[in-house]
Amino acid sequence: MEQRIQVIGVPLDLGANRRGVDMGPSAIRYAGLKKRLQNNAINVRDIGDIFVxxxxxRIIENEKLKYLDVIKDVNTVLADQVSEALKNNYRPVILGGDHAIAIGSIAGVSQRVKRMGLIWFDAHGDFNTAETTPSGNIHGMPLAVSLGYGAPELTNIGGFVGKVKPEDVVVIGLRDVDLQEKKMIKQSGVNAFTMHEVDRMGIKEVMEQALKLVTKNTDGFHVSFDLDVMDPMEAPGVGTRVRGGLNYREAHLAMELIAETKKMISLDMVEVNPILDQGNRTAELAVELIASALGENIL
Incomplete structure (x- = not known):
């Protein structure tokens, strides 16, 4: 069957502590996303950007939940667009923007899929709430929100709380986690593979275990890929660099194994910051990884 992709841009930078990721969707498009996918015989429909x-x-009214109302509104619109794309048999590819947009992506998928899995690539836990956050930046909260923890304004997007079950969630690439996040991640029951596990087991074994977990009892899975999971040598254009991340081939193999399952429902590619990039390298990497996740092969 023909692959039908709907590209949705979300130039949101209000969830982060540094400007620039609002230009991420444009940078990824400029790096040749549409042409790359079309060269792989994929039907691409780009509906442009959600207004942010x-x-x-705007005025920050709550230092523990910065720009809450705007982030809620943007993610509500995104959830509707993702849900509509799936209804029309398009696979959504969502371009960020900061990782707070995953709140809307996952909410939209959950409206169309009875039980969804989730693979979360990230150097950080993204498991803070207003009670634990050291910064008040909501891009550090979307995984917690999707599991039902945090501000009701966010957890209720889509009409219900708890979009995904903890046993259906796999986090890959962790290496910079706040103290309270560590406790919450362990208590939540999600499956987590830190870079320690990647180093010891190898990305192939990590992905095989991850894919088994997210497909075991689900109707498919969503992938949320934060470019800061990559080593900064590979992806310099991200807001929060952390040394010791995935290398180029590890990331591609992960996405290639995802494609082989044919069970990926939708994909986020987030946190590309052109201001901090070198010649759009990080956006070009994002395009390559999206293509691999959608089935591009070497031969």
């Missing part, structure tokens, strides 16, 4: 107001036009 500039931070300068």
């Amino acid at each position: 107001p500039a931070p300068e036009s």
